[in-house]
Amino acid sequence: xxxxxxxxxxxxxxxxxxxxxxxxxxxxxxxxxxxxxxxxxxxxxxxxxxxxxxxxxxxxxxxxxxxxxxxxxxxxxxxxxxxxxxxxxxxxxxxxxxxxxxxxxxxxxxxxxxxxxxxxxxxxxxxxxxxxxxxxxxxxxxxxxxxxxxxxxxxxxxxxxxxxxxxxxxxxxxxxxxxxxxxxxxxxxxxxxxxxxxxxxxxxxxxxxxxxxxxxxxxxxxxxxxxxxxxxxxxxxxxxxxxxxxxxxxxxxxxxxxxxxxxxxxxxxxxxxxxxxxxxxxxxxxxxxxxxxxxxxxxxxxxxxxxxxxx
Amino acid sequence: xxxxxxxxxxxxxxxxxxxxxxxxxxxxxxxxxxxxxxxxxxxxxxxxxxxxxxxxxxxxxxxxxxxxxxxxxxxxxxxxxxxxxxxxxxxxxxxxxxxxxxxxxxxxxxxxxxxxxxxxxxxxxxxxxxxxxxxxxxxxxxxxxxxxxxxxxxxxxxxxxxxxxxxxxxxxxxxxxxxxxxxxxxxxxxxxxxxxxxxxxxxxxxxxxxxxx
Numbered sequence: 001x002x003x004x005x006x007x008x009x010x011x012x013x014x015x016x017x018x019x020x021x022x023x024x025x026x027x028x029x030x031x032x033x034x035x036x037x038x039x040x041x042x043x044x045x046x047x048x049x050x051x052x053x054x055x056x057x058x059x060x061x062x063x064x065x066x067x068x069x070x071x072x073x074x075x076x077x078x079x080x081x082x083x084x085x086x087x088x089x090x091x092x093x094x095x096x097x098x099x100x101x102x103x104x105x106x107x108x109x110x111x112x113x114x115x116x117x118x119x120x121x122x123x124x125x126x127x128x129x130x131x132x133x134x135x136x137x138x139x140x141x142x143x144x145x146x147x148x149x150x151x152x153x154x155x156x157x158x159x160x161x162x163x164x165x166x167x168x169x170x171x172x173x174x175x176x177x178x179x180x181x182x183x184x185x186x187x188x189x190x191x192x193x194x195x196x197x198x199x200x201x202x203x204x205x206x207x208x209x210x211x212x213x214x215x216x217x218x219x220x221x222x223x224x225x226x227x228x229x230x231x232x233x234x235x236x237x238x239x240x241x242x243x244x245x246x247x248x249x250x251x252x253x254x255x256x257x258x259x260x261x262x263x264x265x266x267x268x269x270x271x272x273x274x275x276x277x278x279x280x281x282x283x284x285x286x287x288x289x290x291x292x293x294x295x296x297x298x299x300x301x302x303x304x305x306x307x308x309x310x311x
Numbered sequence: 312x313x314x315x316x317x318x319x320x321x322x323x324x325x326x327x328x329x330x331x332x333x334x335x336x337x338x339x340x341x342x343x344x345x346x347x348x349x350x351x352x353x354x355x356x357x358x359x360x361x362x363x364x365x366x367x368x369x370x371x372x373x374x375x376x377x378x379x380x381x382x383x384x385x386x387x388x389x390x391x392x393x394x395x396x397x398x399x400x401x402x403x404x405x406x407x408x409x410x411x412x413x414x415x416x417x418x419x420x421x422x423x424x425x426x427x428x429x430x431x432x433x434x435x436x437x438x439x440x441x442x443x444x445x446x447x448x449x450x451x452x453x454x455x456x457x458x459x460x461x462x463x464x465x466x467x468x469x470x471x472x473x474x475x476x477x478x479x480x481x482x483x484x485x486x487x488x489x490x491x492x493x494x495x496x497x498x499x500x501x502x503x504x505x506x507x508x509x510x511x512x513x514x515x516x517x518x519x520x521x522x523x524x
Contacts, residue, residue, distance in 0.1 A: 152357035197314050212314065231346075238347040238354035241327040245317060245367075246358060 003113065006293060007120040007137025009130065011153030016225040017143045021121035022050035026272045027286045028117055029083035036075055036115035038086040040133040041123040042098060045088025051078045052270040059087035064102065071109035080275065098129065110136055126160035134161060141221030141254060146232040158247060162215065169214045175207055193248050219250045223289060227256035254292045257285040321391060322374035341375040464492040466516045480515050
């Protein structure tokens, strides 16, 4: 069985991104598969805390400094059977020095990780570093909560990710400056993506087709966390519909996780929530989300796949 | 590359429901869409301007008005299927080696223009197209504006009808019908009379003009 690589991202802190990543891992590990969760939140890693790992003998910094040859070797076991963790690093040295080449190497190593499922907890926000880890996911899933600030940042995150995808393809194909300028205009409002593609289609239909396919293959997931009622669940459906209409992307609504105040208690006890409450609505929601992700037929991106996009 | 613009979305897509949706679910979808696009709608917060919400709400209302009425929905289904499946099958009959206009056609254009592209001599239609999806009480009148004689002639030939047979069915003289097809002849100077005849001719040829409403 091939390794699946899922990323969990968020446009805003406090949506429960790391909670989802950690408990999705626990939930899948309970099915007896080898799960590896990786904390790529370079600014503020805390996945280890959610999984009750206080001290890890090795973490990502060991790989970044060359103390270990591969990222795989830095994985440590957790208290949960079948669940291992690559603990993140918050050493400022690495955040500041994660230059292009280091990042490339890290991204390659993440793709090479061995497990049945790899789950990335990516950095909050729409910075390039966060987006690049998010885009590794097949899919990357965005976690939001039902409030205006999370939704605003969520849309900003999606728009930034779209622009990032298009830009990466443009760089790959060495597209003209003209197109890059067009893309800059596309960042302005919700309808401008249409305009961008229309202009591109007029000036260069072949590139237009490549970029449009790239956009369509970017198929993120959406998870609504801390849902309090049916309306919050429907919100996920509505946002996925709106994203398709206005941002031209397929945004798969994977499910809503109900609000549960006991989450706080588990957190303080440094114990993964779904381990404490395996039959809670939260646990079954996470299980359903895992099922959705597993059901999605998305073969992993192979090296050179970009090339096959040439018409 | 085929980009689906908002204008291209059909009523089912507007309400985000499958074509096979049960009547009871249409109301639910409508309420969700209204909640989504109303000014304080959370799902569109920060993404859409008030104007964009207004425009979408108008289309949501329009979609609901049609799809919630079984009769209008049936008419809409028939019409939109005609524009898609049936017209495409005509293309196959034609065995054209040219690009299939019907597929390449801008969806904004109505089925009549698409038909014109299919049969006609690749000439731009000057007249305003009828709203492709919009329910309009005067859809037949609007359709008459863009029904062209040469288009109907192509359709008649496609159906294998002689001008005499068609004229007989319409109870007009073959010369008059010929004049209508070629756009010449003075018999139909009266615009209203001309539109009326174009519409009945179209109906005779099997174009379900009434279903447009």
